[in-house]
Structures are given as C-alpha cells and as structure tokens.
Amino acid sequence: MATIKDVAKMAGVSISTVSYALNNNAKVSSKTRKKIMEAARQLNYQKNGLASDLKRSSTRTIAIIVTDLAGPYYAELVKGIQDVTLSKGYDLLACSSVGEESSTAIKFLTEKRVDGAIVLAHNISEEIIAMSSRKEFPIILLDRVLDSEYVVSIEVDNEEGTHRAAEYLIEQGHREIAYISGKAIGGIHAMRLRGYESALRKHGLDGRSRLHPFGKFDRDNGYSMTKMLIAQGNLPTAIMYANDEMAIGGLGAFREHGIGVPEDVSVIGFDDIELAQYVRPALSTIMQPKYERGALAAHLIFQMLEGKEVDNYYKFPTKLVLRDSVKKMT
Amino acid sequence: MATIKDVAKMAGVSISTVSYALNNNAKVSSKTRKKIMEAARQLNYQKNGLASDLKRSSTRTIAIIVTDLAGPYYAELVKGIQDVTLSKGYDLLACSSVGEESSTAIKFLTEKRVDGAIVLAHNISEEIIAMSSRKEFPIILLDRVLDSEYVVSIEVDNEEGTHRAAEYLIEQGHREIAYISGKAIGGIHAMRLRGYESALRKHGLDGRSRLHPFGKFDRDNGYSMTKMLIAQGNLPTAIMYANDEMAIGGLGAFREHGIGVPEDVSVIGFDDIELAQYVRPALSTIMQPKYERGALAAHLIFQMLEGKEVDNYYKFPTKLVLRDSVKKMT
C-alpha cells in the first residue's frame, strides 16, 4: 500500500513537500500541490494516522469508556460529550471494558492512544485510573469519586436524590417503603441507599430494607428481587429501586402477579432513562442532568489539556420527576 | 513521560531486551525480567500503543461506525459484533460519522487506524467506502449494498418484510393503508417502500402514499408527518411506518389528537427496537435478526483478514411480530 514516499517519488518531489501539501501548508506552490494531489489520487494513497500521531505526539481524540458498548447507554450524556468534543475539533470514540484486564478500555487508558478519557465503567479499577492519568492525559470519572491528580469526578447528588424521593413518598402517606438494590460496592449506589435510609430515619420509620442488596443493577435482577419480595408476602406500599432498569424489571414482576402499580404498590426509580416515560405505568423517578454532565466532562478535559486549573470534584443536583407509578395514600 | 528507552537505561539493559520482557518473550531470563519490570513500575512506564502498532503494521482492532454515538443504537447488533470480536482477541471501538468529511468515522476509515470496519452510517459516501477498502482493510456494510472489492453487504430482506406486513394488514381487512417514511435516497428504505407498494398493487389497492417521503427517519419526523396526515383528514385505517422510531413518533401524534390506536387507526413499524414492546399500545412490527447480523459481520471481517474467500452479499429474512397496535377489521 502506497506511502508518502511513493507519492513523493511519483510526483518527483521530496517527502517533506508531500507532507506539507497533504497538510495544506500554504507554502507549497499550487503547481507542485496539484502534481502531488494527482499522484496521491492515482496511487490511492491513504495516510497512516498512527505514524502521524506518533510523530506529533498528539492524537486529538478522546475516548469514552463504558461498561458495555451494547449496554444501556445514556444517549443524552454521550450527546453532551460529543457536542463539545466536536466543537473543539477533536475526535471521539467509544470503547468498552468487557474483558477486564485485556479489554479495549484498558488499552486506551494505558497506551497513549488518546489524549483523554471519560469513564463510565465501574469495573475499571481505581489503580488503573490513578496510574494512567497525567497532565497530558486527564481522566474524568462519571461513575465514582476518586481523589487523584489529573482525575476529576463529576457526581450527581445521589444521596439527596433518594432522600428527597423517600420524603416525597412519606408525604404521600406511605409508611412502609422498601428499597431494592443490587450489590453496592461503595460508590453511587451506597449513596443512594444512604439517602433512603436517612429519610426514613428522620421520619421515624424503619429504613432497614428487608432485601439484602444482591446481584447486578439490571432489569433481570430487578425482576428477580421483586419476585422475592412478593414471595415474602406482606408487601410494602411503596418500593424505591436503585435505578430505572431495576424498577422496570420490577414492573414486569408485578404485572405477572396481577399486582397493580400504583394501586397496590407504588414504585419509584432513579436516573430517568428514556424508557421510563414509555413503560406503563409511566415511571416516576429521580432525574439526573445527563447532557450537562457529559458536556461538562468534555469541557473539563480540554481545560486540563490546555493546562488550566480545574476543581477535581463537581456535583449536580437531581430532580424528582413525577409520572404515574406512585399513589397518594389517604 | 517514560519510554522504553528510559526503562532500558534504568534497568541497565538494552532496549530490545526490555521490549522482549514487556511482551513476555520467553527468552528473557527471569532475573533480567524482574529488573526490567521493577524499573517499568518505578518509572510508571506506559507503552505507546501507536508506535507499537506502527511497527507491527497491525492494530488488531476493528471499528464499528454509526451515524451518531448518542443515537438509537442496536444493542443486540453491537452485542453480536462484540462477542465475536472479543473471542478473536481483537479490540472493538465505536465512532460516529457526525461531522461529515471531518468526522471521526472518516478518520478511521481512511487512516489505517484499525484493521476493519463495520458500517451502519448511511451518510458515509460509497466513494469513501470503495476507496478505503482493501485486502488488509475489509469493510462490512450493514446499511446498504455495494458491489466493490473487499466490501461485503449484509442485508435484511426489507422488501419482503414490508410486503408481508402489508399483506397481513390486508388479511385483517384493511383497505386504506398509508406508508410514512423519511426521504429514501435509495438503499433499504427504498426497498421497504417497494415491498409495501407491491403488496398493495398485488391486491388491487392503491399503493401510492399520500405523503411525500420527506425528512429524517426519526421520532420527530414520524410525529410531524403523522400530524400532517391527520390534518389532511380522511385517515386511512392503517399506517405502516418506515421504522419503529417514526412509528413511535406517530403514536405520540395520535395520542395528542385523541385518536385511538388501534381502535381508530392501526399502526405497524419496522425493526423491532427495544422500545417497541414498551410503548402503549405495544407496537406490532417487523423484526430483523440483529445479533446474528452483527455476529456474522464480525465473523466475515476475520475471514477476510485471514485471506479466505467470502461472498460479498448476505441476506437475512425478517419476521412479523404481532403486538397490540393493529386491529382486525370486520
């Protein structure tokens, strides 16, 4: 396959002139430029981006790292990232952390293939993140907070979110409120649980959840855990779920058992994913600002790349969005 | 930032020995190896993947190219691709074609940054695809068919899909069947329209759609076009939409106008996206095999990379999935 050398030979000029011409450097005469372009066309020359990046020691691209490229994916968040990345003339690529040690994510985090990364993948270890980040490679964490140089965390006020939601339920007259969650290994889910507990305690209610947090935070597990709760009998009047995915799984379980939502049991989720407004009943949930968070993440990467000082921690508030899955008790 | 050279110096060995050690080449003595590893750790050495790929002239990664990273995204399809890619030990990354000429997609298609690409982005020109593909860089097209060397198309039988769906509607007693579509510039949407038309014609019905195909194939446009159809008055008894996204937009328009689906008008989509089963009424639609298509795409890339001959065209059948958005006329 043709390289810059071949083009130079064919055009009868030097390699550097070809490089200049290809990069639209003004100092190449238009005659030479034409000759070069023609040769490139004829040879179907394709530049080797790796060589170019290597030489320039800059990739002008940032990576967004998710747990699963095929997984549920915050479109709005990605949109926020994408908008500011493109406006800066940078490229954006997504890769996933499936495969653990040998995942594409690790490769991009540790091999200088991009100039910055935005991480949304809890299975990437803190160690990797701390070791990979440097001045020329800032990392933004969207799924945890970590105090380390050149890494900044953008959090959502998870605790306040569930706290507020639980109080709302209490205001609606609920007294038996359960919380269904996957296994929270610290991080955002621990915060969510804490907000729930503190609200119940504050109002003199029993905030110990009857179900041990267990398993993943996905639809299937929401379904299973809800089934378990149903099997135990003596259903609470309201259930808060660690996220919308689990809540939607729960909705399925209730439907199967002929248990009406919200007539028989009220349900509230977290995240406000797109599906939330489409399921029946439409899911009341705790919204987190997605676009803004994504946009800020990208923005901060560029700030850091430009050598500006930035805080290493940001927190966004949540908002309760009321739809049809909660009943007012009388 | 430390390079292999620094590690060599610190460990007191040559560069090549470091390279061998880092790549787990057996011929390095375990004593030297230990020394090297320790030096690497201390310097927080991170390999430059670009340099390595450049030298090896292989990236062992393939790209999946979509119109919009934030867009509606076939999770199942990506899963299929991901599963086989990972099983081959290759990396997978996703990038988008927003930005047209200067998009990340173009960069990955034309700059030898990956070893193969799977394209799901109609706004990439045929010319780019034809010019970029070569023996060492096969391209799989999931969104169109193109006859060119080292590019293979994996199609869904779109025409048969809409044909079958239209006949189903006719069997249910519908006689006035409209088709709502975005502007089909050839490709799959032209096929979908054709299937609809041929079915109506076959049964002696008028298959000219009243609405000129126009605009995008997204929810918003489905909404707008449905509004236009409603404004025209004299609604058909059934509407086929070019895809589920548009159909879901249409559902919204009907809801706003108090027009019942399926009581007043039947609706059918195409694709069977995840949302289809969650909207109310649950959307009847034409399903295409997603996982299988993705898996085949990745599989073929590797076949081609290994120099094996493969067909350059594949077609998958569709399947009608019946839910609640179509009424039987009496």
Added chain:
DNA sequence: CTGTTAGCGCTTTCAC
C-alpha cells in the same frame, strides 16, 4: 518554495 535530515517509540532480525 523545496529538500535534507533527525527523530517519534517501538519491534525484530541478526550477530554475538
């Protein structure tokens, strides 16, 4: 305006 040249950081042959 164009050419010469010195690398970017790594892998890999070949010699020892």
Added chain:
DNA sequence: GTGAAAGCGCTAACAG
C-alpha cells in the same frame, strides 16, 4: 540470553 541497528510512515526544524 542480550544487544546493535534498521526501519514502520510520518512531521517539522533547518538550510538553501
């Protein structure tokens, strides 16, 4: 087992 050296394809000083 280890090292010297060539070179992947490109960019960008520098000289002319």
